[in-house]
Amino acid sequence: MVLRGKKVIALGERDGVPGPAVAECAVRAGADVVLTLTACYV
């Protein structure tokens, strides 16, 4: 998947990969992260 130049919403999970970690990967891939959220399902 090519993320460079794309706008990304980074949705993570506390007991998986948290939102900021997803966002960091997206930024390094050249994406523009417009929203970062982490969900907690418990």
Place this chain on the structure above:
Amino acid sequence: MRRVTSNGMPVVRAVSLVLAHVPSLVRLGSKPLRVLREIDKPIEYLRPHLRDWDAARAYVPNQVFIGNVDVDALAAWPTPWHKNPSAEAPRFGPDGEIMPEDEFFGLLAACDPFDLLALDRDLAERARVALDAHPVVGRESGRPAVRAGIASAALDERVDKHGALRIVGVDGRLLGAMLPGHDEDDTLTGQVLLENLACKATAVLALRHLLARPGAIAAVDVRYVLSCGEEAVGDRYQRGGGNVAKAVAEWAGCARATGSDVKAFCCGPMHALMLAGALVRGGLQDDVIVVAGGSLAKLGMKFQGHVKHAMPIVEDVLAGFAVHVSRDDGVSPVLRLDAIGRHEVGSGSAPLAIVKALYTEPLGRVGLTLLDVDRFSLELHNPEATEPAGSGNVPLNNYRTLASLAVVEKLIARDRIDEFVRTRGMPGFSPTQGHIASAIPYLGHARRGLTDGRLTRTMFAGKGSLFLGRMTQLPDGLSLVLERNGTKGAT
């Protein structure tokens, strides 16, 4: 004569864990309240999925919670657990009890110093008789009386004219009404106050169990209490102002105690236990009690999944716990304050960074590895509550992440991950009561295993979802090591 280790590490001297079965209050959980808002009679919608006390008591995860069934026995228990009840289902266990709803309503009323909760006349009488005979919160315990109930017409009047919260039983009858504490304060509505009262009541039940143990500290000798429940007791000028700890200490007869609340989302109990240990080790207190009550808001949190799968709503219990942290008695498990794992501000959010901060770094600091820990207690949410709702098996996910860390650290081969999870982890058995499900439910088992059993070392790790409060994107995490007293090379 008291034997004190040279460096003064504190010990966990006693643990209690309690459940209160409250099917009627499931409707008042945050999720059911929101989802069923448009339904005329939500209790009728929920009724086919609400269990009676016998079923809740025979539910094996609940028996594990109060210490009657071992975690390894649960791992071997046939599933689904809700269809394979325990033949023996005692109300009481070595760690606490599963209280039936009528009695718990009586306890709620006895915990309400402002007379805001009114019960139906018949219910109040049933609750009074049952609660007065209770072994640890009976009438002779010195607690406030269960007030007489009022007629249903008077309950209706409180609801219709004074804005009280309607409390409806599983059978559809009005059981009681909770008045607001102020006409214009969103933090003192009947709903909020009932949540706070439920937290207080489950915490006092746990504390009274703790104080009733043979050889337990006398209530008058308790000098400091830390509460780490989730409820933000306060008013419009100070939401979350507190102080649940002091309210619980007062009710339990700890007349010489003071206390305060510790908040860190579901990680609160780990912080509270660390602080309790620090107060003891620092010499300010000989004994500190850590308590937490349950979360009414989390009742029925995954109920849609249970309804969808035609199974009982297993999130029908409130939980509570109490822990006595004291100076070394030469017997009780040692709380190693030199091996505390911290998720720091700079630790980041990457899963590997989090587990390193919580496990390998603190263990490495004292010359240990993951393989020196017999059992890890992580998030212990019952998968039978979460999986039907699509939320996965939270404990298993966390144990697999931990086992993967052991592979990264070259402690085990990749093909030994399942074995690591099976032997050093455990199935989740806690109701989805947030802060309590976060590592705490194994404390009673661990204490037994580290004193009378075969365990040498256990590790507890809690996680908190700070980001849910919208003040930071950070999570939180803290881990603690509990070790058999007198372990060679320890402390």
